Amino acid sequence: MIWQSLKYGISQVWGNKRLIAFYYLLNLLLAFFLILPLHNVLNDFAGRSLMGAKLAESFDMNLFFELIHEHGDVLSLWMGLVFIGAIVYWLSMLFLSGGILHLFIHEKSGTIASVLGNSARYFPRMIRLSLWSLPVLGILLSVQFIYSGIQRLIFGSDPYQSVLYWGAWIKVALRFIIFWVFVVIIDYARIHLVQNDERKTRKSLLAALRFVIKNPGKAFGLKALLIVSGIFALVIYNLLQIPLSNSAGAGLFVLFFIQQIYMIFRSFLRLATFSSQAELYQDAESQERIDNAEEILLAV
Template sequence: MMIKSLFAGISIALKNKKMIGIYYGTNLIFGVILMIPFRFLLERVAGTSLIGNNLVAGTDMDFVFEFIIKNQNAITGIRGLILIVPIIFWLFGLFLSGGAFGTFIHRHKYEASYFWGESAKYFGRFFRLFLFSIPIFILFYSLQFLETAVQYLIYGNDPYQSVIYWGGWIKIAIGYLGLLIAYLIFDYARIYIVMFDVRSARKAIWHGFKFAFKYFPKTLGISFTYFILGISFLIIYNLIADSIFDRNWFLIAALIIIQQIYMIGRTTLRLSLYGSQSFFYKHFNTIENEDAAPSSTPYI
């Protein structure tokens, strides 16, 4: 069922190209808003710094340190923009997810009025759901510190250098895995809200938790597969980008096009994940399984 859900999710996403365009356009707009101030700062430094001559081959730590030192006042001035834009971007993504889940669960095909209506309908519920999910995110992300505890119990205050090195990588892996589990609980809670029109955030997060762990190998397998695909896309893009050293305008234009293809690919993966999760959830919550449907509940 996991493999079937993966292919179904990709198929559903590819059938909703307009939705891919909306997500891609959102990423592009917020990315441009955030990058414009940095472009002017970068242009100023690159024009006055000898290190800027090597910028076409990629940045290094020398350039990063010089960039920060020479632009401390300017960076302080746009600090608010750096903080606010990602938050607004995340909130807008949360808003769009209501339309995506609503379409995948009830309609399958993008319709503008339905998509935006569902986005507006569920945004408030999803935001409350996120607030209720914060302890879950903290709990699962904190699992990485178990590695520190085990390391201390076995090696004490003076572990071997190799233990510190590999322990650091293990801690990073556990941290990412914890966030992945927290997000899949959050995702299935959102699906539950959309499928049964639930208003109670507490009921939804508890149901998402139970469903995610009831079918844990499969629910984690779906999310982990898309996570690996996303990492693979990033590695391929970086390999291509790092191979371009020439200042030829044709190659620079080609790199920009490749970058946009990468962004579209990542956007398609996100919607495919939503589609796979929706398909998987619906499979295990058919009409004859009505005990999963909630009764009338309070708003929270």
């Protein structure tokens, strides 16, 4: 079922090339507005001098501290801009998620205008769903404190340094797993909300919890497959861009081309995540209804 859902998701996204282009251009535009202020600061500081060439070759701590000394106020402003930009990016992706899911679940193919219209329709409910998800995140994060209690119970209040070292890494792994579980739950809550046009967002959240508990292998397996695909693409991108990072002329053009191909693939993969997860959820629900009907017939 995982492979079938993934194949269906990829084919559905491939049939909506305008959506891929729109999603890519939106991400490019948001990134541009974040990078442009920093580019101007670096250009004023380093310019096209030898210092600029040195900065471009590798990360230099001396140049970094000098940059902070010369433009500390501007960098502080830029960090604030990054924070605001992250919120704007999250809200933009949250806004589009409803329209994209509606396209993949109900329309199969459509126009950008219909995606934006449905995005506006679902956006208030997506905000409420995000707020309802905060208690779930809090409960999941409490798992790491259970580990801390177990560690204290076994090793006491003053454990060996090796215990503290490995314990810290275990906590990092736990936080990653918790975040992963949380993201998967929210993904399927959004799918339930759009598929059923649910008005009470807490019901969608509970439905997603039930789905993930009943189908952990399918839900997390599909997400893991998509994450691994993204990591694999990132590794290939880095292997290709490292030898070109210090190039000039045609080399820079090739590097720029590779970067855009990678960004387009990331956009394609994100849209495929929406489509394949929606297909998996619908297939699992259909199979559950069939199983329930068979049980009723056998009981009769």
